Amino acid sequence: MSRCIAVVGGTGLCEWPGAKLLKSISPSSDYGEPSAELQQIEYEGAEFVFLARHGNGHSIPPHKINYRANIDSLRQAGVTDILAVNAVGGISDQFVAGVIALPEQLNDYTWGREHTFFDGCGGEVQHIDFSYPFSEELRLRLCAAAERGGIDIEPYGTYAVTQGPRLETAAEIRRLARDGNDMVGMTAMPEAALAREAGINYASVCLVVNPGAGLSDSLITMEDIQAVIDTGMLQVKSLLAHCICGH
Template sequence: MTVYAIIGGSGLTRLEGLQIRQSLALDTPYGAPSAEVQIGEYAGSEVLFLARHGHPHRFAPHRVNYRANLWALKQAGAEAILAVNAVGGINGAMGTGHFCVPHQLIDYTSGREHSYFADDLEPVTHIDFTYPYSESLRQRLIAALVVEGAGFSDRGVYACMQGPRLETAAEILRLERDGCDIVGMTGMPEAALARELQLDYACLALVVNPAAGKSASVISMTEIERALGEGMVRVRSTLARVLRAD
């Protein structure tokens, strides 16, 4: 059976229901990960869990040590990554509470340590990143969402912005012109690092607010937190269905 790792984002700094057997405080060549890697049983399967932003939530998106996080999960035995991301909805069909399993992404970040292939290389290494998400893992998420009965999109383009601030309305219009459907701050370099480590990787994105300029009101953190609280119940259930189906 595949050994899955779940990376929890905002709203999922701990995996309720995980029967923790071991917590590993791992060191990596790239420093310490955001949190301990928890190993235990969830939905009848062995699973690894890592809080992307730490527990409690303390690392802003541009300060997350993505290289250490992915390296630690690989070191702990992960073979595939289920990444949970809270996002804003650009596409009008992707309102608050909607799920998206993106098939593509565009990276708008800067200044992040984005590769393991950076220094003292012999030879220079390039990965094929044409399709950034594992299609087989995407299909597992889609099948689970169908059974779950959740409103979701089985395709979408994820725009990864630098953060930690939210975007301007003009920036969102630009992203929309670029073909983006959802916007977040943590999808990259996480997906690329997983590919460099030959880990299957897919994203389960929960829309927690309309993107800037996509509603008549300003973005409210209270409303985002409410959407996170409500949506994470279905996130956990969806993840459990993926694990049971393996």
């Protein structure tokens, strides 16, 4: 079966300077409108579908994203593999600002989000195996791409998914650390679970953009986060291109 790869990007990944737009796709969904239209683009020799998770102009907060419509639209477009990009805060010592991490596990602390296609409304209920929430095949492909591209990565980690849009308190970060989390973000769930329900392979590329609350001597500022995003997302894009070209 031929593979169709999608990149789902949020903070810092809404624009692709130098990319060629091949076509725009506006699939319908029974779950409402996706965050944005799907774009078929070519970047550094890699061709893929791109979806702006937070919408054009980064206007949709994490807890308001229509994750079901996003994943359903990608499924209807024939997507078989999703490379999801997430900006996260670092918790464990090696997850400092600027590090690119490829998590293999997650803990879900979100609430109130429409988190499944199997809600009983369609007369069908299924219970997916979610023991390993990220595709190990895709994660290993990303590891190999990083080696080919000379890009430093943390190849493992546990991602804590919080509700947002606020950042966490110092006490919450201490609790997340006790729970065994290495990084914290706001968008991997229910995105990863919905992809599993839809039969789409899913892996996450995390850029650490700030230390977790209370883990540095200064407060977290959006200016500091943006500075890391401006440089780090260039590395993330290069990693994605190497991975997609290697498929």
